[in-house]
Amino acid sequence: MQLRWFNPWAKALAALCLVGTPAIADVLPDDRADVLYHNYDGGGITIQGPSVLVRKKVGDSLSFSASYYEDLISSASIDVKLSASPYHETRKQEGFSVDYLHGKTIYTAGYIHSREPDYSSNTAYYSISQSMFGDLTTVTFGFRRGWDDVFRDVKVNGVIQNDPTFQRQADHRGYTLSVSQILTRNAILDLNFEAITDQGYLQSPYRKIRYFDPTVPGKQFTLADQIYPGTRTSTAASADLKYYLPFRAAVTGLYRFYNDTWGITGHTVELDYTQPYRHFIFDGSIRYYRQNNANFYSDLFPRADYSNFEARDRELAAFHSISLGFGAAYEFHVPYARWINKSSLNFHFNHLMIDYSDFRNALLAGDGVYTAGTEPLYKLNANIYQVFVSIWF
Amino acid sequence: MSIRSELNLRASRFGDARKSCTKCMGIKIIMGLLILGTLAGCSPIQPWVKPYEREHFADPIMSFNRDPVSGTYIDHVYESREGSRGATGGVGGGCGCN
Numbered sequence: 001m002q003l004r005w006f007n008p009w010a011k012a013l014a015a016l017c018l019v020g021t022p023a024i025a026d027v028l029p030d031d032r033a034d035v036l037y038h039n040y041d042g043g044g045i046t047i048q049g050p051s052v053l054v055r056k057k058v059g060d061s062l063s064f065s066a067s068y069y070e071d072l073i074s075s076a077s078i079d080v081k082l083s084a085s086p087y088h089e090t091r092k093q094e095g096f097s098v099d100y101l102h103g104k105t106i107y108t109a110g111y112i113h114s115r116e117p118d119y120s121s122n123t124a125y126y127s128i129s130q131s132m133f134g135d136l137t138t139v140t141f142g143f144r145r146g147w148d149d150v151f152r153d154v155k156v157n158g159v160i161q162n163d164p165t166f167q168r169q170a171d172h173r174g175y176t177l178s179v180s181q182i183l184t185r186n187a188i189l190d191l192n193f194e195a196i197t198d199q200g201y202l203q204s205p206y207r208k209i210r211y212f213d214p215t216v217p218g219k220q221f222t223l224a225d226q227i228y229p230g231t232r233t234s235t236a237a238s239a240d241l242k243y244y245l246p247f248r249a250a251v252t253g254l255y256r257f258y259n260d261t262w263g264i265t266g267h268t269v270e271l272d273y274t275q276p277y278r279h280f281i282f283d284g285s286i287r288y289y290r291q292n293n294a295n296f297y298s299d300l301f302p303r304a305d306y307s308n309f310e311a312r313d314r315e316l317a318a319f320h321s322i323s324l325g326f327g328a329a330y331e332f333h334v335p336y337a338r339w340i341n342k343s344s345l346n347f348h349f350n351h352l353m354i355d356y357s358d359f360r361n362a363l364l365a366g367d368g369v370y371t372a373g374t375e376p377l378y379k380l381n382a383n384i385y386q387v388f389v390s391i392w393f
Numbered sequence: 394m395s396i397r398s399e400l401n402l403r404a405s406r407f408g409d410a411r412k413s414c415t416k417c418m419g420i421k422i423i424m425g426l427l428i429l430g431t432l433a434g435c436s437p438i439q440p441w442v443k444p445y446e447r448e449h450f451a452d453p454i455m456s457f458n459r460d461p462v463s464g465t466y467i468d469h470v471y472e473s474r475e476g477s478r479g480a481t482g483g484v485g486g487g488c489g490c491n
Contacts, residue, residue, distance in 0.1 A: 034462040040470060053462045067462075134440025174479065185446040190457055194479035236480035240457060244449040252457075258477035266477035274454045281454065291476050315476050323471075329460075348463055354474065384470055386463050 026104040026131045028063040031056050034390045042352065042382020044076040049090075051388075061102065065110075067095040078378060079314070082362055083208040083223055091116040104131040118151040118162065118205075127176070138180040146172035152205040168201030190240040195233070203228035209312040210362060210372065211301035218366030221300060227310050229296070234260035238268075250274040263295035264316065272325075283327035283348075290320035299358050300373045314378075318357040325350040334391070341392045348386040355379055 036051040049070035057063045070093070076086040097110030109126040125144035132139065148170040152163040174196045181189045208223040216222055238256035245251060251273050258266035270287040294316040296309035327348040334340045360375040370376075449455055458464050468481050 034460070036462045036466065038466050051462050051466060133438045135444070136440050136442060176479075182442050182447065182450065185442050186449055188450060188455065188457075192480040196479055234478060236477065238480040242455055242457065244452070244455055248452070248454070250452075250454040256477070256480055258479070260476070262476075264476040266475065268477065276454060287471075289471070289475060289477070294476065315474060321475075325467075327463075346460065346463070348467075350467065350470075352470075352474075380474075384467070386466060388460070388462060390460065 028057055028099055028101050029055050030392055032392045034388055036386055036388035039385040043380045046074045047071050061100060063099040065097050069093040079207055084206055089117055118153045120149040122147045136182045140178040142176035144174045150201050170200035170202055173197050186244040188242050192238045194236045198232040202232060207313055209301055209310045211304050212372055221372035229309050232262055248276055264291055266291035279331045281329040285325035287323040293318040293358055299360050314359050317359040319354055321354040323350055323352045339393050343391040346388050350384040352382040
């Protein structure tokens with residue numbers, strides 16, 4: 001049987017984060033097209049693929065957008081090595097949305113479908129943005145609903161297929177409230193609040209916990225299935241302040257607070273700087289994040305069936321991370337294409353460093369030096385590249 | 394009662410009345426401000442940043458989501474690896490298989 005690694009709840013959540021906050025509510029998004037290639041390399045995982053977005057206005061009141069995204073995943077991560085075997089798979093996602101402008105209000109509705117061999121996700125969303133107080137303030141309410149089907153792959157006679165005895169569902173709902181406020185002629189503030197509820201099968205059918213077992217020579221641990229709660233509710237609030245500097249540059253500061261019913265509290269702080277120079281726009285960023293672990297998380301449980309809920313997903317562990325980013329955009333003119341107003345070639349690079357506080361490198365247990373619970377803490381370093389072309393028409 | 398004593402008493406009463414009157418004035422000022430504030434709430438708020446003073450917000454570098462595809466992707470990368478989610482303010486999408 002081939003076991004795969006994935007993260008079902010994060011899948012649904014990322015798909016749920018769809019409702020954006022337009023800075024100005026009474027203006028439809030620009031007509032543009034973006035073609036992006038992304039590459040993630042770190043922790044034994046390589047993910048790459050294309051992403052495409054096209055937006056087009058029809059008349060003065062309607063704007064349509066369509067998107068396509070693809071992940072080509074090759075994984076031999078620490079989780080896969082511990083309890084499964086390396087795998088390759090492809091995930092594809094299509095999205096469609098429409099914006100309708102009426103007075104100072106924009107109504108947005110959209111739909112996204114994502115599929116891969118052992119996971120299928122559907123999400124519908126809508127939002128209402130209202131501009132007020134002389135267009136200094138924009139308030140946005142959003143709601144979304146997601147339906148996921150979770151499968152488990154098994155290898156039968158050398159062929160990987162869905163386990164016919166395993167199919168689970170998960171249901172997600174998200175509520176957003178955003179306020180975009182122009183403070184001065186140089187400063188704008190975004191405030192965001194979001195509540196998300198999940199219900200159903202919220203765990204990975206592949207990942208395992210481990211518990212202390214002195215009868216196992218060397219390693220002294222045994223693997224067992226994870227048991228997640230069937231519900232989760234989270235709230236997050238963020239403040240994002242952007243300031244225009246006198247010499248045509250911008251600095252942005254962000255703070256986000258997060259809390260959920262699984263006991264995770266997270267803090268995110270980010271600082272960005274943007275500097276145009278002739279036909280270029282340069283970006284630099286530093287992002288710090290930290291969280292404590294979930295109530296039912298443990299790197300090594302004392303014994304089998306220790307508690308009602310048990311998890312060892314890294315995403316639920318305590319850790320802090322730092323991400324350094326750099327970006328450059330070059331604006332150029334496309335000859336013989338008058339319908340293109342503007343175009344740019346972009347390159348973004350991020351280096352992500354994660355230091356776990358209670359997730360150990362269990363692969364080292366039993367090597368003669370370490371036993372269960374004494375292994376060094378795990379660290380993850382990843383490089384993330386993006387290259388994309390944007391045109392406005 | 395001597396004339397001096399009577400004058401002192403009147404002065405004392407006048408002082409009390411003056412203190413009391415000062416309190417009244419304070420209350421009246423507060424009430425006045427409240428009424429003015431209430432009346433001001435009935436009139437439209439005047440934008441303190443005039444439309445012609447907002448040229449900086451038309452500059453792409455002041456957009457919170459200048460590159461929506463890139464922003465969606467990097468949010469996706471973080472959400473796939475962290476317990477936190479939501480309130481990113483930007484357009485997201487995708488799933489966290491990474």
